[in-house]
Amino acid sequence: MNIVENFDLYAPRLINKKELLSAGHRACQGCGEVLGVRLMCKALGENTVIASATGCMEIVTSMFPTTAWEVPWIHVAFENAAAVASGVEAGLKGLRKKGKIDDRYIKVVGMAGDGGTMDIGMQALSGAMERGHDMLFVCFDNEAYMNTGIQRSSGTPMGASTTTAPAGKVSSGQKTWKKNMAEIIVAHGVPYVATACPSYPLDFIRKVEKAKSIKGPSYIHCFTVCPTGWRCGSHLAIAMGRLAVESGVFPLYEVENGKYKVSSEMPKKLKPVKDYFKAQGRFRHLGEAEIQKIQKKVENEYQKILDKAKYLKAWD
Amino acid sequence: MTKRKGLATWQEITTGCVVFDPGSASEYHTGSWRAQRPVWDNQKCIKCGICYIFCPEGCVQQSEDGFFQANMDYCKGCGICAHECWPRAIAMVEEG
Amino acid sequence: MAKRIGMEVAVAVAEAVGQCDIDMAAVYPITPQSHIAEHLSDLVADGKINAEFVTVESEHSAMSAVIGASGTGARVYTATSSQGLMLMHELLPIASGMRLPIVMGIANRAVSGPLNILNDHSDIMPQRDSGWISLFAENGQEAIDLSIQAFKIAEHKDVQLPVCVNIDGFQLTHMVEPLEFPDQELVNKFLPTRVPYATLHPAKPVTMGAFSMSDYFTEIMKAKDEALKNSKKVILEVWDEWAKMFGRSYKPVETYKAEDADILMLTMGSMGETAEMAIDGLRAKGVKAGLIKLRLWRPFPFAEIKAVVKNAKKLIVTDRAVSFGGPGGPVFSEIKSALYAEIQRPAIYNYIIGLGGRDVTVPDFVHMFEKVIADKANKAVDTYEFWGVRE
Structure with missing residues (x-):
């Protein structure tokens, strides 16, 4: 049976016990994004500095005068998490080479939601990736501006109803296909890009560890379920992420030095996207024809990844 | 700062509002948000730890006997642990 | 050295x-x-x-x-x-x-x-x-x-x-x-x-x-x-x-021949040196003109400004920016505010000068002084003018 077999009995033993994001944070019940952040921190460990964009994760974790963070953390603004992270990296590098701080290796991580990564933060992210900073950037993609009230972003999938692209009498919600951010970062020629989902925690943790081990820029696009914004039960947060992967809506893969590798979690045969849609209020208005259009696109996009994995070679 | 009696005055605010107490958000108990609570049946539990891994609060802990329980100070009652528990060892029970 | x-x-x-x-x-x-x-x-x-x-x-x-x-x-x-x-x-x-x-x-x-x-x-x-x-x-x-x-x-x-x-x-x-x-x-x-x-x-x-x-x-x-x-x-x-x-001293408000001046001008930035030449010319003609150069914009040096203008009859504030729809240039507005509660304060004039690189020459500064001196009835006090604007 599915994921549990992969886990076996060893899951708690395989994972860093130390919680680097404390309970008491104000995330919604069943928040997939804060789970993603929690697991990311476990994979990163203590020698980490995080630069966060404005967004859900920022406000729920840093209510002055308290903080949920147990690693050094900085928030500056919405669109600049990658630029701040690049500055942190350069600052630490400058201090370290002059012996002004101890010589330990510190991983610098930038994080943002889909809006902070794919829309308003894309320029800063592109710049940071292109400059080759030794940093990881993680996009926690819950497919809309959830913090401000479920407005559409370029990460919102076709057909989803949001508060600024609502389903109405003459509209079926989002009119555009989701921006493929992972591919945009691949085009930057960085050493490591991966997609992940906390519904597959060991895969996600392994990818973060891999990114951590790379001295240079890396990017993880983490698909995180937002029960509030997607209008599904909070208990379904993990199940929805699993269905997104199993249906091919969000394929898990990694690209190391240009070489694509589809993650072993991907099923041989994709489930219909309808199975993924049906528990989510944001897709409830979609008719059969619209679902079929999306189904076809999902299959095409997944096939592209399979083809790249088959034909493209690593750079070196 | 966080051990305050009443709110800090402007003179007491840390320079640049830096928070020097890591993890101090745990002062705030989110358990009051809960409408349902998870209850473990240790007869069915196989100690796999899925409940621990998938808890967004990080409030499910393993005790010395290897079984798991949630810290009710923080559990928001999302029901992920019960839904994901493979041997169905966790039930969500309405708060009284 | x-x-x-x-x-x-x-x-x-x-x-x-x-x-x-x-x-x-x-x-x-x-x-x-x-x-x-x-x-x-x-x-x-x-x-x-x-x-x-x-x-x-x-x-x-x-x-x-x-x-x-x-x-x-x-x-x-x-x-x-x-x-x-x-x-x-x-x-x-x-x-x-x-x-x-x-x-x-x-x-x-x-x-x-x-x-x-x-x-x-x-x-x-x-x-x-x-x-x-x-x-x-x-x-x-x-x-x-x-x-x-x-x-x-x-x-x-x-x-x-x-x-x-x-x-x-x-x-x-x-x-x-x-x-x-x-x-x-x-x-x-x-x-x-x-x-x-x-x-x-x-x-x-x-x-x-x-x-x-x-x-x-x-x-x-x-x-x-x-x-x-x-x-x-x-x-x-x-x-x-x-x-x-x-060996080089700095003050929040620098002055040039301001101690005994009846009429003062205030500049900020590089135009101070040009204005000094205008002051020298005016002094040679017997006009008791002086210059204030504002070095510290924030924190604003209220006490120093009050001290240097208190004996002057007129003060010309030059601004190199406009507060559109507002009271004049931003420096002018600030100086007026600083002196509002002073019993003894000069009549204040405002010229907006040198916008977008427009040259401001020594004769320009001299002309500003002359214009203000000629305003015997203080009609132009508290107003502002775009210096040299074509009309």
């Missing part, structure tokens, strides 16, 4: 910053600032300074990157101008709110639109309330000295605020002037290694840039206001120390 050498001011500013043991700089090119960025890159490329130079993709990212680096405890520098400063605008109050001692050079330039690359002060004025210490240089030597002093002021334990050094674009940045660089050993003594109040380092994890609601926000703003106001004491101490070590 070091000997004088001829050098372009922008290059000299980079050279001076290079004397300050910076750990990191992030600069995005923009006319007329670019020579600062270029020369800093040269210094790094030649191994003359040991710093990380980050070639960011925008000014927004330049400021973001120096904020991040300053958070680690590094000594950081950036420089910009005009549109670049406007793009940074969002981040300026964040940098001061986080109390990060960033130093920024600004090659002052007109703000669009229409696009104009030449000098005025319309770029710095919209940043007035962002919580930065703001200094104005009158000449190349001051640009060098202030750039070095800025680190010491910014990093002082009682200040911990960002500082910007305003250097008029082209009119100052691109002039070749005879300049005296302070001796490196003395600079090292003057400017010890930064001691940050907190750093982004795993040895002691801190949270910077937390989220605050109404329960704390007022107190946080009050703390920042007090910090900025109190920085004046430190600024004066630093200038005192500088004078002792390097």
